[in-house]
Amino acid sequence: MAIQRLTTVEDYKGFLDRFDTFLLDCDGVLWHGSHVLEGILETVSFLRSHGKRLVFVTNNSTLSRANYVKKFERLGIMAEEKDIFSSSFATAVYLKNILQFPEDKRVYVVGESGITDELGAVGINCVSSADDNGVLMTHADMGTVEQDPTIGAVVCGFDINLNYRKLAKAFTYLNNKEQNAHFILTNDDSTFPAPNGVFPGTGSLAQPLIHSLKRTPLIMGKPNKPMLDCFFSNYHTDPTRTCMVGDRLDTDIAFGANGNLETLLVLTGVTTEEEAFAPSQPIKPTFMIQSFGDLVKAKDA
Numbered sequence: 001m002a003i004q005r006l007t008t009v010e011d012y013k014g015f016l017d018r019f020d021t022f023l024l025d026c027d028g029v030l031w032h033g034s035h036v037l038e039g040i041l042e043t044v045s046f047l048r049s050h051g052k053r054l055v056f057v058t059n060n061s062t063l064s065r066a067n068y069v070k071k072f073e074r075l076g077i078m079a080e081e082k083d084i085f086s087s088s089f090a091t092a093v094y095l096k097n098i099l100q101f102p103e104d105k106r107v108y109v110v111g112e113s114g115i116t117d118e119l120g121a122v123g124i125n126c127v128s129s130a131d132d133n134g135v136l137m138t139h140a141d142m143g144t145v146e147q148d149p150t151i152g153a154v155v156c157g158f159d160i161n162l163n164y165r166k167l168a169k170a171f172t173y174l175n176n177k178e179q180n181a182h183f184i185l186t187n188d189d190s191t192f193p194a195p196n197g198v199f200p201g202t203g204s205l206a207q208p209l210i211h212s213l214k215r216t217p218l219i220m221g222k223p224n225k226p227m228l229d230c231f232f233s234n235y236h237t238d239p240t241r242t243c244m245v246g247d248r249l250d251t252d253i254a255f256g257a258n259g260n261l262e263t264l265l266v267l268t269g270v271t272t273e274e275e276a277f278a279p280s281q282p283i284k285p286t287f288m289i290q291s292f293g294d295l296v297k298a299k300d301a
């Protein structure tokens with residue numbers, strides 16, 4: 001199926017008239033970090049004024065839904081926790097409901113507060129690696145990394161303070177065959193969209209553990225089943241009138257396809273136009289637009 005490129009005001013209006021609900025990826029669609037992209041605030045207001053429902057579905061595990069609400073408000077977008085689905089939330093739901101994680105075990109978290117906050121909210125005990133932020137490890141320290149039999153899982157997410165000490169602890173817990181700790185990634189995005197390009201993403205940060213352990217982790221976020229189940233069990237929407245909007249083919253657009261949704265690829269994040277149109281590219285969006293912020297021009301139609 002050919003990708004439908006949206007370029008004119010009439011294209012924008014025709015596209016918007018097809019849908020009642022938009023599942024919006026965040027990094028690379030709405031913002032880069034704390035920089036909201038051009039036209040986004042106006043488009044969000046325009047869509048809501050026309051009765052469209054907006055739901056936010058992000059692989060970024062660094063914030064809890066409660067803190068995402070604060071970020072949205074700080075950046076000028078009203079949002080409620082019930083409309084935010086993050087990979088940290090999907091991870092908490094999976095550990096609680098699917099793994100039925102035992103109460104006498106703990107999760108070692110290589111990541112930020114989004115993970116520890118969401119796991120704590122469902123009553124799962126965590127050991128945060130934040131205590132090792134900035135802690136330099138020496139060769140003499142190698143013998144100080146000990147086993148911890150209370151660790152039943154290691155969860156890895158985006159951790160801007162990742163270091164050798166954290167990796168050594170995670171490796172120690174995951175390499176103990178008797179302990180049989182679960183190895184979980186909140187998501188495995190290879191890169192992270194930033195204002196001036198991309199940086200290594202969560203999936204790349206976990207490679208030292210994947211390579212050294214020779215273990216394949218369970219992955220929670222888009223396009224995987226835990227995030228799909230987390231969304232569709234909490235949010236009931238008509239799939240024929242719902243569009244997934246994202247900047248990555250291998251997470252957002254694949255997630256939409258896995259949920260039998262039409263999809264819109266934006267070119268303000270990771271995926272380039274050349275990548276999307278490459279004949280060898282197996283994942284194709286339904287629609288493509290330069291920026292989600294362009295859609296506000298439909299008001300001139």
Ligand SMILES: O=C(O)[C@H](O)[C@H](O)COP(=O)(O)O
Binds near residue numbers: 025059190200201202
């Ligand atoms: O490295 C990461 O974790 C991802 O790049 C980032 O979190 C993506 O977030 P999203 O685009 O799904 O909002």
Ligand SMILES: [Mg+2]
Binds near residue numbers: 029193247248
């Ligand atoms: Mg994105």
